[in-house]
Amino acid sequence: MSAEPCYDVAHLGHIELFTDKPDESLDFFVRVYGLTESGREGDSVYLRGFDDYEFHSLKLTAWHTTGLGHASYRAASEAALHRRVAAIEKLGCGLGWTDGDLGHGRSFRFRSPDGHIFELYYDTVKYKAPDAEKPALKNIAQRYHGRGAAVRRIDHFNLLASDVAAMRDFFTGALGSRVTEQIVLDSGRLAGCWFTVNNKSYDVAVTEDHAGAKGRFHHVTYACDQRDDILRAADVFLENGVFIEQGPHKHAIQGTFFLYVYEPAGNRVEVANAGARLILQPDWEPITWTETERKKGQAWGLKTIPSFHTHGTPPVEEKG
C-alpha cells in the first residue's frame, strides 16, 4: 500500500542572508533586484517580493562576512509544527525555540549535518500593504511596482554541503521533503539533490562544495512570472554593473529558465521562471541524472561554469 506523503511543512518562508557590505547589498536588493523593505530591527532589514504574502522573505543582516544566517519554513498548522519538532528532536539536531522576530512568532531552530541553521514556525506576520503599495487587484499582496527586476516571490535556495547524502536524509527526515531530482555520480555518490515540501518542483537544492568547506550558501532565487522578465532582468543587471555569472539559459535539471548574478557582497542570487511546471503527482519518483548526462551541460548545451561548483559564501579562507 502506498505511503502517505507528508504535508506538515507548507512552504519556504524566508532566508536570512549575511552581508559585509550592508548598504550596497540593500541598494541592490531594493533598487536593482526589486524587493520592498517592510521593516528594520537591529542590524537587519526585512525585505519581500511584491507577491510574498508574509512580512518578509529575506532578512538581510549586516555581519563580518557573507553567507546564510538561517533558512526558515512555515508549517501547515500549529499541530503540524509540533509533529515536525518531535521528528527533528528524534533526529537529534534540534536547537530549541526562539521568540520570533518582526516577521513571525516563535520558531524552532535546528541544524543541518553540514551546520546550516534552519527554523520552523507557524505563527506569522502577514504583510499589510500601506496605501501607496496597495494593488489595483486585491489578489496580490502588493502593487506591481516594476522596479528593477521586480521579482514576484521567493522561490528556492541552494546550499553547498560536504555530504549531500546526509543532507538528503536531513531534509526528508526533518521537513518531510520529497526528492524530485538528483545527480548520482558513476561512483554512486549523490552529488546534487533537489527537494520540495509542496507542489513546486523544488524549494531547496543541495550540491557538493568543491572547495572542501562546510555549511556554505550557494544562492537564493526569486520567481518572475515570465521568461521575458528574466531577459529584462539581464539588461537591468547589465546597466547597473551587477556581475552576471551565467545565463539566461534553461536548466537541464528541473527545466527552470535561470540567471545567476552576485549581489555586491558576493552572495549569489538568481532570478528564475519555471513555466507551468509543477509536481502534482503524489507518487513522484526522483529523476536521476548520471555523470555522463551532466557533462552535456544545461538544457541547450551551455556548459556549467566552473565557479558554480566553487563560489559559495562565506568565501573559503586561503590556506598559506
Add this chain to the structure above:
Amino acid sequence: MSAEPCYDVAHLGHIELFTDKPDESLDFFVRVYGLTESGREGDSVYLRGFDDYEFHSLKLTAWHTTGLGHASYRAASEAALHRRVAAIEKLGCGLGWTDGDLGHGRSFRFRSPDGHIFELYYDTVKYKAPDAEKPALKNIAQRYHGRGAAVRRIDHFNLLASDVAAMRDFFTGALGSRVTEQIVLDSGRLAGCWFTVNNKSYDVAVTEDHAGAKGRFHHVTYACDQRDDILRAADVFLENGVFIEQGPHKHAIQGTFFLYVYEPAGNRVEVANAGARLILQPDWEPITWTETERKKGQAWGLKTIPSFHTHGTPPVEEKG
C-alpha cells in the same frame, strides 16, 4: 487553534468531454490545440498534454450531444482515497465504484448537487513515451512537439451551476477543496467560486448558469508555460478558423492570462498562463469580489462578454 488543511486529493486528473462532432473535435484537439493521443476504446479517444504524466487528461467521447461526461481527481494515496469515499458517502452523493478504464484503476463515482458526475481514483496508468515521443530531457513526460498550441498540462475546468453555494459545500465536503476566490453579489448570493486541492490557485471554478439549466459544462483549460504561448495560440486558432470568444487578456480574478475558444462541437476550451502565482499559504483566506468590482471587467478593463454567462454545453433546448 488552526485547523489542519486537507491534502487527501492530489490533483485534477482528467475530464471526459462529450462531442457530437467526434472527428472535427479530435482533429482540433490534436492538430490545433496540441494534445497527443495515447489510446482509443469504444467511442472514446484518450488525449494528454505533453507534460501530463498520466495516460490521459482528456477523454473525448462521441455522444449525441456535448458537455461534461465526468470530472476525475486523483487521490494522494490509497488511504486518502478511502477517507474521501467515506466523506462522500456521508454526504449522500456517492454512486459507487467502477473498474476503471484504459487510463486508471478502479474509481469511485459521485454526483454534484447540480448533477455533474465526478470520480476519484488512486491507481493510475502512467504515460510511457514511445521512442518517437521520448523527450531530450527526461524530466518531462513527452517531447515538446510544438504542434498547434502545444499546451503543457491540464490546468482546471469550470462548471455552470444553478446553485453555486451548494457546489461550494460539495467541493469542500467531498474533495476537501479550499475556496481561493469568490464572487458575492450585493444580495449576498454566491455567484462564482474558485477551488483548489493543492498549491495551484484553482483547479475548478463554478459560476452561475444564466440560462437556467442544470449540470452544464463551461470550459476546460490547459496550461502553457508563457503568456507568449497564449498569444501564439491566438494566431494558431485564427489561422485554423477556430472561433475565438474572448482574449487574450488577464483575468481580474486569479490574475490568469487567458484565451477562450470553442472547439468544433461547441465546448468552450481555454489556454492559460498563471505566471509564478501559487497558493502556498496554508491559512489562505478567500478573496471576495463584489458586484461593483466585477463590473470593472477583467484586469485591464475588458468587459466580460455576455456569452460567458450563457454559453455552456450541452446547449439549452429552446422552449417553444
Add this chain to the structure above:
Amino acid sequence: MSAEPCYDVAHLGHIELFTDKPDESLDFFVRVYGLTESGREGDSVYLRGFDDYEFHSLKLTAWHTTGLGHASYRAASEAALHRRVAAIEKLGCGLGWTDGDLGHGRSFRFRSPDGHIFELYYDTVKYKAPDAEKPALKNIAQRYHGRGAAVRRIDHFNLLASDVAAMRDFFTGALGSRVTEQIVLDSGRLAGCWFTVNNKSYDVAVTEDHAGAKGRFHHVTYACDQRDDILRAADVFLENGVFIEQGPHKHAIQGTFFLYVYEPAGNRVEVANAGARLILQPDWEPITWTETERKKGQAWGLKTIPSFHTHGTPPVEEKG
C-alpha cells in the same frame, strides 16, 4: 518602367503635444510611460525614449487645451530637405522657415488639408547621454532604465481628419510617403490610411473623425521591443490608475500588438510592438480592407471600441 521610390524623408522625428495639465502629463510621461527629460524651454519639456538618438521625440507644451502642436520629420539630407520644401511650396501648403529650437536647427513648416501643422528639418541635435545615463553597450542612445513602460523609441502617430483622401494626397505629395494599408468603405470613400517614408510599416495613420471636427489628434505611439513589454506596461498603467481604453490585442491592420491609454490631460497614447514586420518591398502595393472586413474587429476578434472613432484631442466643444 517602375517609378523610383522617394527617400527624401528619413523618419518621423518628434511631435509636439499640448496639455492643459502639464504637471500631471509630465509625471505620466516620465514616471509611468518611461520617457526621459532632456531639456526645458518656455512652456515646453523635451522628452525621449531610451533609444531615440535625437534630443527629443516628444515636446510637451503647456497650453489651454490638448492635441497636436506639430509633427516633425527629419529629411535624409540637406539636399533632400530642399527638394521636399520645393514640392511643398508647389502644393501651396507651406508656412515658412523657423529658426529651430532646443532639439533641431531650422525647419520648414507646412499645413495639412485638415489644419495640422507639420515641420521638416535636417540639422538636428543628437542626444549625448550624461554619465548617469550612459548605456553598458554603446550601440543604444541611453541606458535601459526600466522605468515605467520603458518605451524604446517613437514609432508613429495618428491623426483624425475630415477628409482622409485629401490627407493621402498631402502625405504622398509633401513627404513622399507610401500608402501601406488603407480602409475603403463600400461607398468608395477612403476611411483610413497608413503611411510610411521608410521600412517601418507605418509612421503615421489618418482616420476619419466621426465627431465632425477638423485638425484633431488621435494618438502617439512608442515602440517596445517585445509583446511582453506591452503586457507588462498594462500592469504598470493599471497600478498607476491610468485609463486603459483598449488592449492589449493585435491589430488586424498592420498586425501590431497594441495598448491604448489616455494620459492625464486626455491625449491618447499607445505602446506597441510590430514584431519583425517591415516593408522592405520597393514596389509594395497597398493592402485594402473593406467595410465587411473591418466589422470583424481586430486580429483576434476584439471589436474596435466606439471611442476609438470619436475620442480625439482637443475635445470637441459641445453644441448647445
Add this chain to the structure above:
Amino acid sequence: MSAEPCYDVAHLGHIELFTDKPDESLDFFVRVYGLTESGREGDSVYLRGFDDYEFHSLKLTAWHTTGLGHASYRAASEAALHRRVAAIEKLGCGLGWTDGDLGHGRSFRFRSPDGHIFELYYDTVKYKAPDAEKPALKNIAQRYHGRGAAVRRIDHFNLLASDVAAMRDFFTGALGSRVTEQIVLDSGRLAGCWFTVNNKSYDVAVTEDHAGAKGRFHHVTYACDQRDDILRAADVFLENGVFIEQGPHKHAIQGTFFLYVYEPAGNRVEVANAGARLILQPDWEPITWTETERKKGQAWGLKTIPSFHTHGTPPVEEKG
C-alpha cells in the same frame, strides 16, 4: 554639406546554400526550421519564411560540398539596378547578366574580393499563397503555420573573409551599403563589419576567417517576431537532435537576441530577434568595438565560442 545616402538596393532577397546532404537539409529547413517549399528545379529546392513576399529567400542546392552558392539583393527599381551595375562594372568585379530562375527575372552577377558570388535583380516573382496557405489576415504573405521554429522572413547572412577591409570597400562600393557597426583591433585591422542597405541594423556581416580560407560562408539568419520564439526554437532544436552551437543570448554588437545551430550538412543557421531596433538615422556613424571590448563577450557576458571564428562552410581541407 551632407552626402546623400544611397537607396539603390532595397533589401537582401535570398541566398543559395549548398548541401551535400540534400534530403536531411531539406527536412531540417522545412520541418524543424519552419520554411515552406515553393518550387523545385534541377538540384535546387526554393524555400521561404511565412512572411517573405518573394517566391523564395533560400535556394537549397544539392552539391558535392556545403557553403554559399550566391547571395542576391533586390534593387529598388529598374533604374537603380542599372546604376548599381554601372558602379559594379567600374569596380571591375562584374560577371555579367543571367536569365534568372524560378524566383526572379534577369540578374547581374558579380564577385566579392574573397570570391563570394553576388547577384542583383529587380524583376521578381512574388509569392502567391495557394488556398491551403492563405493567411487569415491579408497583410502577411502566407498563413502563420507554426511549424518548427516558424521563422518569419530572411534577415541577414554572414560571410567569412580573408580581408574584411576589402569586403567593406566592396559592399559600400557595389551595393551602396552603410557600415553600422565594426570591430577594429588594436593593430588597426578591421576584424568584423556589419552592413545595411536599408533601415534594418544589418543585412550582412563579414568577419575574419581564422582558418585562413577564402570565400567561405558563416551563417544565414531568419527573423522571428519575439525573443520567446527564439527560446521556443531552442526547445524545438533540442527535441529534434539539432546541434546547438551557442545561445540563446544577446549579441553585444547590434543587440540582437540570437541562437546558432548547424543544419545537418554543417551550414550554420541562426534564428534571431532584433526587438524594435532600426537604423532610421540618415547620418548614422559606425559604432566601433575595440579588441578590449570584444573580450567582454556577448551582452550578458557569455564568451564567444571558439568555433564561431573557425567553423565555416565549406569545411577547410586538412593539409597532410
